[in-house]
Amino acid sequence: MGIQWFPGHMAKARRLLAEQLQVVDVVIELADARIPLSSRNPILKELLGTKPRLLLLNKADLADESWTQRWLRVLQDDATALAVSATTGQGFRRIIPELERLASGQMAKLAAKGVRPRSMRIMVVGIPNIGKSTLINQLAGGAKAKAGNKPGVTRGNQWIRIHEKVELLDTPGLLWPKFEDPQVGLKLAATGAIKDEVFNQEELAEWLLEWLETHQIEALAAYQAKGVELTLEGIGRARGCLVQGGEVDRLKAAQQILRDFRQGRLGHSTLDRF
Ligand SMILES: Nc1nc2c(ncn2[C@@H]2O[C@H](COP(=O)(O)OP(=O)(O)OP(=O)(O)O)[C@@H](O)[C@H]2O)c(=O)[nH]1
Ligand SMILES: [Mg+2]
CATH class of the missing domain: 1.10.1580.10 (Conserved Hypothetical Protein Ylqf; Chain: A; domain 2)
Structure with missing residues (x-):
């Protein structure tokens, strides 16, 4: 892998993510249902800390259903996890209720401080090409965020209101600089998270x-x-x-x-x- 594949915009994205984290109530982490382990960015664990998190296994329409169920059982221990498909809308009914539940503590804290009620703020993070923008569009019921069939489509943060009471932050896909296990790189490339020029x-x-x-x-x-x-x-x-x-x-x-x-x-x- 001689080509630089952790481009400058990703280092910047990581910085922006840490900044934006301060103003959001919940984080939606998207992973790929075909590679629920290899598609999770190890950097996120330390960056997100104790922020409430909803883990979505996206592209479930492309994964083996029985494996998706097995993975959900394992992953539930770490965060609330759902299997979804951002293109078909599969599994979407449970997303907003789960977000409301996860944000309730923070919203109650704000109310107790006498802060004027505001929208719930959700940041959507995950590796490139995983379907973050497509998920936001599916939730918003229209093409508000630019999506495309290649990694690196979203280049900056963008707030999108999907509901009177919910705002989502679209972010650029984030990879990490080194794969400990070379199989992880191959799996990410095969599923489309890494630019085809790299492998x-x-x-x-x-x-x-x-x-x-x-x-x-x-x-x-x-x-x-x-x-x-x-x-x-x-x-x-x-x-x-x-x-x-x-x-x-x-x-x-x-x-x-x-x-x-x-x-x-x-x-x-x-x-x-x-
Ligand atoms: N089959 C299938 N395709 C999906 C799903 N979600 C997204 N896609 C496709 O995956 C591609 C990438 O979608 P985007 O929403 O642009 O991905 P992104 O995570 O925003 O990507 P970056 O902005 O590059 O980080 C598009 O071609 C989508 O149609 C899904 O659940 N199933
Ligand atoms: Mg995008």
Whole structure:
């Protein structure tokens, strides 16, 4: 990993986050339901301290449902955790009531001090491309925050009112400078949190294929049923990723495999398991 992937804007984002934390009542931490462990920023634990926190496992529509339930049981010990999908709205009914419950202590404290009632302020944090802006738009019922299918779309903090009594702060995705376990980097890249330029796409797709084959052969059953070999060459040929002369274009094949995986076309996979 020779390329600088902890860009300057992330160091700035970390500073801004610490500042904004002072004025919010609750933090929504978004993690990826496909990698509930690898997608949680270790920096957040120390930054957030005792601030009330709602943990949302987003993109649950792309994860293995039984693993999501297992993860929720484990994660509940640390923070209130819900499985959601910001694109479909799955699991959203419980978000506002949970936020109100988590903020109630702080709101009561303000009332006791005689502070004029104000909106509940919620900060939304998480790794790049996890769906923070999409979640805010889903809650707001309209496209108020810019969202997009690549990491690094949101560059600055933005307050968005989603309700008479609730304001949300959209923040830029935050990664951390060093992965102790190289598998974490691969999982983050495979799910789309790290820019595609950072990892060799062919190596990444080969790692993913091997992982899927070892852990979840049923996800690739459609290819196997057609006698397609589970390699860049085999799948590249089946998906028509060819150069002139009929050779497989390995880079195109790798990009296609990663795209298919990210869109759930290779099954509903949870890459973090225990
Ligand atoms: N399948 C699926 N896709 C989602 C979900 N939530 C978000 N996405 C997609 O993920 C991509 C990233 O969404 P954003 O909301 O821009 O992510 P972000 O966390 O704001 O990203 P940055 O601003 O770059 O940090 C978009 O293509 C969304 O449509 C979800 O629950 N399921
Ligand atoms: Mg965003």
